[in-house]
Amino acid sequence: MAAFKGVDPKMSQILLYIKTIIQISHPHLTLTSMEFGFMTILFSCVFFLLLSSCATLDTITTNQVFRDGDTIVSDDNMFELGFFSPGKSMNRYLGIWYKKISMGTVVWVANRETPVADKSGMLKLNRKGDLQILGADNTVIWSSNSTVSVMSNNPVVVVQLLDTGNLVVWDRSTKNENVIWQSFDYPGNTLLPGMKYGKDLVTGRERVIIPWKSADDPSPGEYLHWLDTNGYPQMFVRQGSVIRWRYGPWNGRKFQALRMENPNPIYSVQFVCNDKEIYFKYELKTSVLQRIIVLPDDTAVHLRWMDQTQKWVVHSVGAVTEICGGYGLCGPYGSCNANRYPPCTCMAGFKPRVPDEWDRGNGSSGCERKRALDCGSGLGFKRISGVIFPDTRHSWYNHSMTLEECEMACRMKCNCTAYANTDIRNGGSGCLLWFDELIDTTENDDKQDFYIKLAASEFAEDRYALDKKDNNVRMEDLDELPLLSLNKIVKATDNFNINKKIGEGGFGPVYKGVLEDGREVAVKRLSETSQQGIEEFKNEIICIAKLQHRNLVKLLGYCNHRNELILVYEYMTNKSLDLYLFDETRSSMLDWPQRFNIIQGMARGILYLHQDSRLQIIHRDLKAGNILLDGDMNPKISDFGLARKFVGPDTATKTKKVVGTYGYISPEYAIHGRFSIKSDVYSFGVLVLEIVSGKKNREFCHDDRNDNLLGHAWRLYKQGRSIELLSASLCASCVILEVLRSIHVALLCVQNHAKDRPTMLSVVLMLVSESVLPQPKHPAFYSEETSSELESVSSVDGSLITHLYAR
Ligand SMILES: *[C@@H]1O[C@H](CO)[C@@H](O)[C@H](O)[C@H]1NC(C)=O
Ligand SMILES: *[C@@H]1O[C@H](CO)[C@@H](O)[C@H](O)[C@H]1NC(C)=O
Ligand SMILES: *[C@@H]1O[C@H](CO)[C@@H](O)[C@H](O)[C@H]1NC(C)=O
Numbered sequence: 001m002a003a004f005k006g007v008d009p010k011m012s013q014i015l016l017y018i019k020t021i022i023q024i025s026h027p028h029l030t031l032t033s034m035e036f037g038f039m040t041i042l043f044s045c046v047f048f049l050l051l052s053s054c055a056t057l058d059t060i061t062t063n064q065v066f067r068d069g070d071t072i073v074s075d076d077n078m079f080e081l082g083f084f085s086p087g088k089s090m091n092r093y094l095g096i097w098y099k100k101i102s103m104g105t106v107v108w109v110a111n112r113e114t115p116v117a118d119k120s121g122m123l124k125l126n127r128k129g130d131l132q133i134l135g136a137d138n139t140v141i142w143s144s145n146s147t148v149s150v151m152s153n154n155p156v157v158v159v160q161l162l163d164t165g166n167l168v169v170w171d172r173s174t175k176n177e178n179v180i181w182q183s184f185d186y187p188g189n190t191l192l193p194g195m196k197y198g199k200d201l202v203t204g205r206e207r208v209i210i211p212w213k214s215a216d217d218p219s220p221g222e223y224l225h226w227l228d229t230n231g232y233p234q235m236f237v238r239q240g241s242v243i244r245w246r247y248g249p250w251n252g253r254k255f256q257a258l259r260m261e262n263p264n265p266i267y268s269v270q271f272v273c274n275d276k277e278i279y280f281k282y283e284l285k286t287s288v289l290q291r292i293i294v295l296p297d298d299t300a301v302h303l304r305w306m307d308q309t310q311k312w313v314v315h316s317v318g319a320v321t322e323i324c325g326g327y328g329l330c331g332p333y334g335s336c337n338a339n340r341y342p343p344c345t346c347m348a349g350f351k352p353r354v355p356d357e358w359d360r361g362n363g364s365s366g367c368e369r370k371r372a373l374d375c376g377s378g379l380g381f382k383r384i385s386g387v388i389f390p391d392t393r394h395s396w397y398n399h400s401m402t403l404e405e406c407e408m409a410c411r412m413k414c415n416c417t418a419y420a421n422t423d424i425r426n427g428g429s430g431c432l433l434w435f436d437e438l439i440d441t442t443e444n445d446d447k448q449d450f451y452i453k454l455a456a457s458e459f460a461e462d463r464y465a466l467d468k469k470d471n472n473v474r475m476e477d478l479d480e481l482p483l484l485s486l487n488k489i490v491k492a493t494d495n496f497n498i499n500k501k502i503g504e505g506g507f508g509p510v511y512k513g514v515l516e517d518g519r520e521v522a523v524k525r526l527s528e529t530s531q532q533g534i535e536e537f538k539n540e541i542i543c544i545a546k547l548q549h550r551n552l553v554k555l556l557g558y559c560n561h562r563n564e565l566i567l568v569y570e571y572m573t574n575k576s577l578d579l580y581l582f583d584e585t586r587s588s589m590l591d592w593p594q595r596f597n598i599i600q601g602m603a604r605g606i607l608y609l610h611q612d613s614r615l616q617i618i619h620r621d622l623k624a625g626n627i628l629l630d631g632d633m634n635p636k637i638s639d640f641g642l643a644r645k646f647v648g649p650d651t652a653t654k655t656k657k658v659v660g661t662y663g664y665i666s667p668e669y670a671i672h673g674r675f676s677i678k679s680d681v682y683s684f685g686v687l688v689l690e691i692v693s694g695k696k697n698r699e700f701c702h703d704d705r706n707d708n709l710l711g712h713a714w715r716l717y718k719q720g721r722s723i724e725l726l727s728a729s730l731c732a733s734c735v736i737l738e739v740l741r742s743i744h745v746a747l748l749c750v751q752n753h754a755k756d757r758p759t760m761l762s763v764v765l766m767l768v769s770e771s772v773l774p775q776p777k778h779p780a781f782y783s784e785e786t787s788s789e790l791e792s793v794s795s796v797d798g799s800l801i802t803h804l805y806a807r
């Protein structure tokens with residue numbers, strides 16, 4: 001801060017007192033300075049004793065002459081007003097500084113641009129309430145230009161320095177001491193506690209902060225900090241006429257880009273936004289003295305006074321002056337992230353306007369829509385998380401609307417481009433609508449979302465794996481699902497400790513974790529390298545977030561942090577079915593009643609997927625490894641990464657990329673890429689045969705024949721020897737009729753032609769009823785009869801396997 005060269009404050013106070021007293025008691029008497037000096041020595045001892053216990057003067061009246069060297073001091077002795085010279089300057093300025101502490105820290109300057117060249121300056125208060133600084137020949141150097149006129153006929157106008165540091169001109173003749181002028185309305189480079197920063201909408205007065213030119217020169221520097229009240233209020237900084245930074249709007253706790261903890265123990269903040277005024281201010285909570293100052297280089301610092309060291313220390317530095325601080329760096333619909341190079345990307349649904357420039361790292365021309373918005377119909381909203389909102393100068397707001405009302409409002413207004421809550425507290429409230437281009441969006445870690453309007457066709461693409469004709473599923477559906485912070489997940493898994501790893505899914509590792517509330521969870525982390533997995537992973541979130549059934553594994557939450565995608569599931573104590581079925585010792589732990597329960601549970605789970613859920617989903621990857629078991633050995637279907645939504649029960653969809661797991665995929669899917677709900681029925685049939693026999697379909701080999709498990713089961717069935725398929729370990733616990741029924745149903749499910757296979761509803765009913773079952777036809781991939789299908793299978797087999805996920 002600027003150094004201070006004044007007079008000894010105590011001495012000047014005493015002198016002023018002496019003068020005043022002499023003038024009051026002997027108004028005709030004038031003293032030469034020598035006489036005065038002599039008297040001073042005479043009286044000073046006496047007055048010193050008196051004054052040190054007495055209150056010092058904090059007021060100047062209209063009769064008084066206040067010269068360079070005179071001062072007044074606030075009642076609590078904290079602030080002092082007088083003339084001073086900053087730094088190396090010889091110019092004289094009228095200012096307010098701390099008196100009790102930190103001598104010379106100036107907090108306000110009156111005549112910033114019009115210094116007095118020498119010590120001839122005088123402060124006068126006229127009867128109209130104007131404060132004036134007069135120069136040598138009584139020329140007015142500075143005037144407060146009070147706009148409020150004196151109300152009473154016999155005004156008693158005084159200027160008083162308050163304990164807050166506010167210099168106030170009052171009319172004391174009126175009952176409620178009306179304020180004619182106050183220095184707090186004209187902040188300089190410093191925001192003191194209680195000072196309003198913002199706009200008075202009645203008078204139109206703006207309270208802005210303008211740093212000094214330099215430590216020696218308090219005249220306004222090139223930067224200006226203001227609260228812009230166009231649209232939703234935001235804090236801005238400009239240099240000359242160019243906008244440099246934007247601190248974004250108030251979010252209920254702070255200005256988005258401002259580094260500020262709120263609530264915090266040492267000060268409280270207030271943002272008032274009504275039809276009379278819009279302002280920000282802070283108040284001290286404790287006795288720790290504080291001030292916010294903007295330095296000549298535009299650094300905004302919050303300082304607090306340390307009594308022990310008698311120094312101002314930096315409490316926080318205000319600006320996020322990183323790469324992304326530059327206003328509009330990534331242009332319209334661009335998004336800036338300082339941790340990325342180049343820092344600019346386009347928002348979802350947008351592409352670079354000038355790709356060449358963009359590739360060279362210049363994002364200023366921004367992005368344009370991939371698909372034009374059609375107001376009449378077909379639009380949706382995409383949530384963008386963790387950002388400093390785009391510029392809100394072309395926005396509209398209402399503090400009492402809900403997010404739903406807000407979305408509706410944005411939907412109805414054709415030129416609305418995005419919406420958001422205004423206030424993040426208590427789960428979010430208020431409505432903010434953007435019109436026009438979205439510019440100057442910066443990614444940060446705060447959880448504050450907004451929703452951009454896109455053409456409906458964008459969502460079809462986004463949900464690549466879901467049926468494009470249907471727009472029921474949106475990323476917003478995830479709102480029903482808790483978003484967990486990465487921090488929480490890191491804690492829960494002991495920072496993804498290798499010892500906590502319980503498996504390796506198709507997309508990456510799975511860890512066991514314990515949430516803060518004690519719940520055990522399985523944490524599935526998309527490996528950063530597995531780019532191909534991202535789409536499947538997203539698909540899984542969208543699918544499963546909507547599903548709730550006792551035979552489906554429950555998704556508890558998710559985390560989408562930068563490049564991390566993490567799903568958190570309920571933890572399944574007894575892991576997955578394959579660990580029991582195909583392991584010699586563990587297979588004895590699953591007796592027949594448990595197995596039959598698993599078969600029925602699976603059937604009900606798949607039925608729910610196909611028919612009862614809100615979405616109607618084909619799982620596409622049913623296999624023993626995806627059937628998890630809870631503490632009571634109840635089955636829960638998991639892994640919806642490949643699931644697809646379908647329309648109508650008989651619709652078959654064609655795909656080029658055949659995915660699934662070898663051994664469980666149906667022939668029509670493997671060969672022709674056609675899948676339907678009957679593909680899942682097929683996989684279910686295979687699973688049932690595996691559960692009964694304890695053998696893997698894909699690894700099955702019979703002593704004398706080149707049979708797979710299905711062929712083997714079929715042959716035994718034809719010969720009336722189905723019971724021989726049963727694993728020896730189950731003999732003791734089995735119920736023969738249930739076993740035979742399960743095998744029969746399974747054979748119906750694995751029939752070669754999809755149209756012959758039952759629906760899951762029939763399967764569920766057949767398993768529990770005692771009705772006569774239809775005769776199955778031969779299963780798929782059955783190698784005894786020579787069929788054209790079979791040949792085609794072997795011919796495509798090699799290339800087929802490369803398309804399958806090796807799991
Ligand atoms: C007061 O008014 C005069 C004359 O209009 C102007 O020159 C001066 O800058 C004003 N003073 C302040 C502090 O605004
Ligand atoms: C970026 O491109 C714009 C034109 O679109 C140009 O005016 C600007 O100077 C470029 N900035 C840099 C740093 O090259
Ligand atoms: C804000 O929204 C509420 C609730 O929808 C409504 O009652 C109120 O009139 C709105 N205020 C303005 C200024 O539009």
Ligand SMILES: *[C@@H]1O[C@H](CO)[C@@H](O)[C@H](O)[C@H]1NC(C)=O
Pocket residue numbers: 394414415435436
């Ligand atoms: C939006 O469009 C409406 C008319 O549809 C118009 O009255 C309004 O001024 C527009 N607002 C902006 C910010 O363009």
Ligand SMILES: *[C@@H]1O[C@H](CO)[C@@H](O)[C@H](O)[C@H]1NC(C)=O
Pocket residue numbers: 573574589630631632633
């Ligand atoms: C399954 O989990 C429960 C609860 O943790 C445990 O008591 C039981 O022994 C487990 N069963 C098997 C077969 O591992």
